[in-house]
Amino acid sequence: MAKEIQKIYNDPNDFFNSPEDFIVDRGTEYMSECKDLLLNYNVGIQYVNSKCNVAIAKRDHQEFEKYASFWQDAEDFHLPLINRSRAWFKRLCINDDIYNNTPTQLIWNEAVKKALNNKTIIVRLSVKHRRPVDYNEPLLPSYTEVRYLLKPGELEGRRKRATDCNWSPEVFTIGSYLIKENQPILYKFYKGPKYLFVKEELQIIPLDTVLPSKYIFKH
Incomplete structure (x- = not known):
């Protein structure tokens, strides 16, 4: 290269x-x-x-x-x-x-x-969204605790197995978000994965939820 x-x-x-x-x-x-x-x-x-x-x-x-x-x-x-x-x-x-x-x-x-010519352009929608997007989309506030949808094989670094979890075993906190015109809101975690997520990829954890000990997930 x-x-x-x-x-x-x-x-x-x-x-x-x-x-x-x-x-x-x-x-x-x-x-x-x-x-x-x-x-x-x-x-x-x-x-x-x-x-x-x-x-x-x-x-x-x-x-x-x-x-x-x-x-x-x-x-x-x-x-x-x-x-x-x-x-x-x-x-x-x-x-x-x-x-x-x-x-x-x-x-x-x-x-x-x-x-x-280094000018800003507005890209057309690749798909028609079935829900409100950009500034019309309901915003998840910062410090909301969520789990994210795992990609195939992300949990163990190989192909997805039938026994793998669908959602991340660890809970993360929303740190910031990004709003663009005609695009879904993108969320970024505080001290979590570096890539961004849309709302459908997040599972909100209610405040009164009692989570298992981290020892269970690691052993």
Whole structure:
């Protein structure tokens, strides 16, 4: 990964030359040498706390691979199974205008032009909400005790089992929230997981609830 980033910075004609921010997940490929290289170019590194935050970039990569993968397959068919060709990468022509000039359901051409000029745009709704959102949504006050909905395999770091809990065994306190136009309110915990939650992912704990001892959850 560091070698590919180095190629971008060494190419003065590259569109993405000298970016100010670099948004990545917490994968190991972005650590060590890659991190040192970005800091050397005074690039701000922003780590996302959830794979959902990089979903747009991953979708862009998926669409690009549909056009580029057949070159890779054609080269590999003529090589032994243990070898992989890298010559196909040199023939790729990455044309971002294909994506920038393609209307989508959420943003249109004019919105893309504004985004490229660092202007604020309002994204259309991807789904129609069946409940009030943004400033019309009932707000859960701070210091509300809740449990959050576990992702598959989150409890033990592997695939979800039938005996796994649906809600987190530990109770957390809402520390802050984020309100955006046409979007559900996002809640952040005080001393808890770093990613944000919507209301449907939270289970409110009544004040008079007597919770089991933490010793039971740990043993």
